[in-house]
Amino acid sequence: MVTGNLAHKLYEKEKPQEKDYTFLPEKPKWTTVSLLDIVNNNYRFEASAFSLDAKIAINKIKKSKYEYVHLWSDKGFINDCFYGGRAKRNYVSKFTKGAIGFIGSAEMLEIKPRPIKFLTSLNMNIKPFKVDIGTILISRSGTIGNVTYVSKTLSKLLVSEHAIRIIANKFSGYVYAYLKTDIGKTIVKSNTFGAVVDQIEPEHLKNVIIPNPPEEIKKKVHDLIVKSYDLRDQSNELIDQAENILYEELKLPPIEELQPEYFDTSKDLRNFETKLSELNYRLDASYHLPIVKAILKQISKSAKEIKKVGDDEISEKIILPGRFKRIYVDKENGIKFIGGKQIGDLNPITDKYLSSSIHATRAKDELILHENTILITRSGTIGKIAIAPKHWDNWAANEHIIRVFPKSSEIAGYLFTWLNSEYGNILIKRNTYGAVVDEIDTNHVASIEIPILKDQAKQKEINDLVLKANELRYEAYLKEQEAIRIVNEEVINETKDDLSIAAEKEIEYKKSNKS
Numbered sequence: 001m002v003t004g005n006l007a008h009k010l011y012e013k014e015k016p017q018e019k020d021y022t023f024l025p026e027k028p029k030w031t032t033v034s035l036l037d038i039v040n041n042n043y044r045f046e047a048s049a050f051s052l053d054a055k056i057a058i059n060k061i062k063k064s065k066y067e068y069v070h071l072w073s074d075k076g077f078i079n080d081c082f083y084g085g086r087a088k089r090n091y092v093s094k095f096t097k098g099a100i101g102f103i104g105s106a107e108m109l110e111i112k113p114r115p116i117k118f119l120t121s122l123n124m125n126i127k128p129f130k131v132d133i134g135t136i137l138i139s140r141s142g143t144i145g146n147v148t149y150v151s152k153t154l155s156k157l158l159v160s161e162h163a164i165r166i167i168a169n170k171f172s173g174y175v176y177a178y179l180k181t182d183i184g185k186t187i188v189k190s191n192t193f194g195a196v197v198d199q200i201e202p203e204h205l206k207n208v209i210i211p212n213p214p215e216e217i218k219k220k221v222h223d224l225i226v227k228s229y230d231l232r233d234q235s236n237e238l239i240d241q242a243e244n245i246l247y248e249e250l251k252l253p254p255i256e257e258l259q260p261e262y263f264d265t266s267k268d269l270r271n272f273e274t275k276l277s278e279l280n281y282r283l284d285a286s287y288h289l290p291i292v293k294a295i296l297k298q299i300s301k302s303a304k305e306i307k308k309v310g311d312d313e314i315s316e317k318i319i320l321p322g323r324f325k326r327i328y329v330d331k332e333n334g335i336k337f338i339g340g341k342q343i344g345d346l347n348p349i350t351d352k353y354l355s356s357s358i359h360a361t362r363a364k365d366e367l368i369l370h371e372n373t374i375l376i377t378r379s380g381t382i383g384k385i386a387i388a389p390k391h392w393d394n395w396a397a398n399e400h401i402i403r404v405f406p407k408s409s410e411i412a413g414y415l416f417t418w419l420n421s422e423y424g425n426i427l428i429k430r431n432t433y434g435a436v437v438d439e440i441d442t443n444h445v446a447s448i449e450i451p452i453l454k455d456q457a458k459q460k461e462i463n464d465l466v467l468k469a470n471e472l473r474y475e476a477y478l479k480e481q482e483a484i485r486i487v488n489e490e491v492i493n494e495t496k497d498d499l500s501i502a503a504e505k506e507i508e509y510k511k512s513n514k515s
Helices: 006-014 035-040 052-062 172-180 182-189 202-206 215-249 290-302 360-367 409-420 422-429 442-446 456-492 498-514
Strands: 068-070 078-083 100-103 117-119 136-139 147-149 163-168 209-211 305-308 315-319 334-338 353-355 374-377 385-387 401-406 449-452
Touching: 052 182, 052 209, 078 202, 136 172, 147 172, 163 172, 163 202, 172 182, 172 209, 172 215, 172 456, 209 456, 215 409, 215 456, 290 305, 290 422, 290 449, 315 442, 334 360, 374 409, 385 409, 401 409, 401 442, 409 422, 409 449, 409 456
Parallel strands: none
Antiparallel strands: 068 209, 078 163, 100 117, 136 147, 136 163, 305 449, 315 401, 334 353, 374 385, 374 401
């Protein structure tokens, strides 16, 4: 070959270079599939059924020190597995006799779900939607494989058929912890099917393998998960207790008993009047609803004084980050990045991690969260409230969340209680604006009224109850993480010796030849 001419040099320069995937989707993954694999996988031909990640995960379980079993089998952990029956839901008002909150597979992940839909046994059979303590729930459509554990809080609610119910015969906490690991989630998701909406069915859990370590390990993991959810229940009870004290001190009736004043009650159409001096440059009717005036009138009767959230004695600063182009990196080198839908979760699930080098300044000034920061969703679903627990320190949240940094820990819990109450929620939502997407901004949050109690001891009690609840949630997080760590490090990553692996491979080879 001639190598010294110009044509060759040009060819050398124009040779295609390997793609830089830094800002592109991941490289294509490929694997070979045997005919036996297809037969054993119910003759499925879609690529997801033979996921390379799943093959690696399954191989890791098979190399585990302990024997493995199929999750739902004679030797497995599941006694029964199903999802609630589909039925036309006849929703009722929350004030209807016997009304029970109804939630979906997204809300079930929240520490303290606040249902907006309600069902009652008075007009339909609600039994298929009930869940019992100790049941494992796993989302079966849309986002596959999100898992939660039914404790006292969730057992009081009804859950949609989009959550598969797993009834374990023993050690349900161990099964839950395994399904929370990356390995467990990967194997479950490999069973996904559906052309439009991803789904899994209960019978697919028969394909999921799980290590079967000694009983003492399974019991230890199970007890940690049960304790974690018990701590969450305790935290919810403290928050309820704090809100009850708030209502008692301000002599607040249930919100439905508050009587707004309308202009002309003889008409079926709700109508009201607003003074020009109260317009505040807002001509949208929702801003001037009579219920808002009724709330302000009610709290002014019993409060020592009414302040605003933006007052220097209430908050240090209120931040809404600007929009920006996000550069994501791998988990080990980035800042965990969560969104508004996830702020109700104890440990929000995300695969987004911001570059800590590229976004360092913005993260420090606008994005980073700290313990007891109060988060308020500002677009789409307005007014979801959370108070950041300790393990959220130095996480980042997106621009759809307004951050309120309380003046100190002596007001943080009380501020959360007020904003999280039905009364506070109405005052947040009154500021909503937008023709297509509902929104609020920092100025609106700063203008929200907050009543200061006459009895400062009671206000401190409310504050301390919430801060204690937040500490319990941190403890709950640590318990769950310890359980998952044990499953990962002491079960999955404990491998067999080479001789045992060789023997198993020989058995598998003989089986495949017979097939």
